[in-house]
Amino acid sequence: MTADITIVGTGITGVEQVTREAERALRQATRIFYNDPGVATGAWLASLGPPVQPLWQAHYGEGGSRVATYRAMAIDVVEAALDEGPVALAIHGHPLVFVYTPFLVRDMADLLGLEVRVLPGVSATACLFAELMLDPGVSGLLMYEATDLLLRRRTLVPDVPLILWQVGQLETRLHTRRRSTPERLVRLHRALSEAYPPTHPVTALHVSHHPLLPSIRQDFPLSELCERAPTLDHGVTLYLPPATTRPVADPELLAQLDSPAHLDRITAADGLAK
């Protein structure tokens, strides 16, 4: 059954990363809204059949409020769902990762009796894992939105890998395409320096947004963060590997991990989990 509003992700590299279930949902919509700056995304969506309506071109403006933009996008989508649903909303990357509009759409829809379905997409996180050969299962993973880290003085844990998102949008909720100055990174540098030494390696990664464009990677010591500001654009994510390792604090549990007797104690003997 088709939901009144289906929200899908279009991946990071381009429509190559659109899942088959997302494509099916897009084809079944009466109208496709999209917020994806990919050079080929609009053309590909237009080939699917339903009329296509770009949201970012209509609502983003230099110096404008990003929050106001997201609200206007949500209104566009919900209005169309009421008038001519089912509609689809296609969003760059994963549709819920660093995107506000779907959450507003969900809550508006709940109150209006509309059904919303979200289909996952390939996120920047997934691309970053691939680029960095990073497995978050080994040492865990700490991820913050860069401005939120500063705003709430979030806790840094130097023995856990750290990902900082939206460094190119640091310290503003207004939309701009202007380059950052070194001054913009001063607070962030100060916060990171409380947990990491000046020589600690930092990777700035701009994952590929097109099959012909390789991912762009810069590796530099933390002490150079501010001077790198002009190159840390909107698509850049910072990665800081662990500075320390945390020793095992529960040797008893460590010993039990390979113990068949312990396995018998913590599992049922009468069959496999269903």
Next chain:
Amino acid sequence: MPSRAARCALPESELVRYLQMSALDDDFRALAQADPTASFAGFDLAEEDRAVLARQDASTLALLARAVSSLVGDGAVGVPARSEPTAPTVQALDPLDLHLHLTPVQTADGLRHQATLSVEPSAQGASTQIRVRPLAEPRGEQLAVHYQVDLVRADPPRPTAVHRTWDHAVDSPAARDAAARVLEAPAGQRREALGALVDALTERL
């Protein structure tokens, strides 16, 4: 090699067409990656752009940005302008639950009680719930409000099982009222009411 001015005069649509085709057409992309020069046939691309596309390195990002910018300029679609949301409508006064939480404290002077009264359930455990129901009576052009107070034994507050990303006021009377107004509005004329709904949902953010 064409001058910078000459390059800028070339239509960006050719660059867009090349980048779109290399993204959407598997065979063409394979050609572009294996033999960029051959892939330029049939495209009116500037020499500088061909050089970048042949290298397929980080400088391609600037070409992508240029192509996308030209799409924005050419491809703007007539989307209805967003109406400014109207001011919230006056809401009916709803019943209010006050939560009284008493904590015994041993002091040098003996047992005392600390009391907190809030409109939210206590996070510290069971509290006594005081239901306050407004009894409104029209009096001339004013609204006289009396309150009927009932004491209710409250259940211990339940932990919130699901964290809801973004704390929109989905349970507020204002949001429910705004949603009702959206549904009452005829198709094609809901934009203003939807703006009011967004305002109601986001008032506490």
